[in-house]
Amino acid sequence: MKITVLMGGTSSERNVSLASGIRIVQALRSRGHDVIPMDPARGVISASEERELSTGRVGTEPPSLESLAKFAEGTFLPNLTGMKEITEADVVFLALHGGQGEDGTIQALLDMAHVKYTGSGLLASALAMDKDLSKKLFRTEGVKTADWLMAPVTTEQVEGILGLPVVVKPSKQGSTVGLSVVKKRTDLAAAIEEAGKYDDEVMVEQFVPGRELTVGILGDVALPVGEIISKHEIYDYECKYTAGMAREEFPAKLSKEATEKVQQQALLAFRALKLRGYARIDFRLTSEGEFYCLEANTLPGMTELSLIPQGAAAMGISFPELCERIVRLALG
Secondary structure, rough: EEEEEEOOOOOOOOOHHHHHHHHHHHHHHHHEEEEEEEEOOEEEHHHHHHHHHHOOOOOOOOOOOOHHHHHHHHOOOHHHOOOOOHOOOOOOOOEEOHHHHOHHHHHHHHHHHOEEEEEOOOOHHHHHHHHHOOOOOOOOOOOOOOOEOOOOOOHHHHHHHHHHOEEEOOOOOOOOOOOEEEEEEHHHHHHHHHHHHOOOOEEEEOOOEEEEEEEEEEEEEEEEEEEEEOOOOOHHHHHHHHOEEEEEEOOOOOOOHHHHHHHHHHHHHHHHOOOEEEEEEEEEEEEOOOEEEEEEEOOOOOOOHHHHHHHHHHOOOHHHHHHHHHHOOOOO
16 A cells, blocks of 8 residues: 655654654555655655654653744645645555644545545544543543643632642643643642643643553554553653653553453543544543543554553554554545
């Protein structure tokens, strides 16, 4: 098949996307496909650039907002669907994370051009990216999620309704970019300001202590549950993309009943947002045995340290096979 892999882009998760994308390119080529790597911010990626990216390095911090603004100036996005690398592809593999790659923008462009692509469609992508709307939909389907408020909020409102600590984060971001755990009332305003640099909507969410779990969905099947044991209080950007900063266990050490319950909750969350193809649903498990859904990732990371490839591997699915299955789901 002729497959174009879109990677990079202009979001704060650009570096993660490049690491995911180059690995997907290599995996699909190993299965005999004709693959073109393409960055919507810069165009087709050359062979020399591919070699540089093949190290898979992400870094401990996201790119600066200034550097991302420069990439945005040269974006090919308005003309994307007029490029032969897109129009002549049998399928476009979306390895973009965050921003216009994951919020439904590129999905809408590809829909209008009648181009098949991996992952969820326009509406589902937009719903999952908006944490406020997605949490409301989770609750309608019986998926438990922590209480939350949307800024602007006062310190008194947060303390009275949610209590401390709270998690403050941009409503439409991923990879914990712009996220803070606030334990003191005096830190709340600064945390909201920091999150506001990355999105015009900021969520203040009740902090749920407990074990960090994740469930990958492939088609209509829940993959083995994984547990993340992080060296930081939360599974942040550095822990996600720096070797040795977190340990992942697949399958997680859970009872059969608990495993089935969280997998069922993940499938309910997947369906609540009308997701398709594949996704990753993240949870916290409290000491009382309650599962709280944190969020749904419609284009989850595919780096060497990423979670959905580990979940697939625990089910006996190699990374090249995982990528090919995702492609076939898009075509099916």
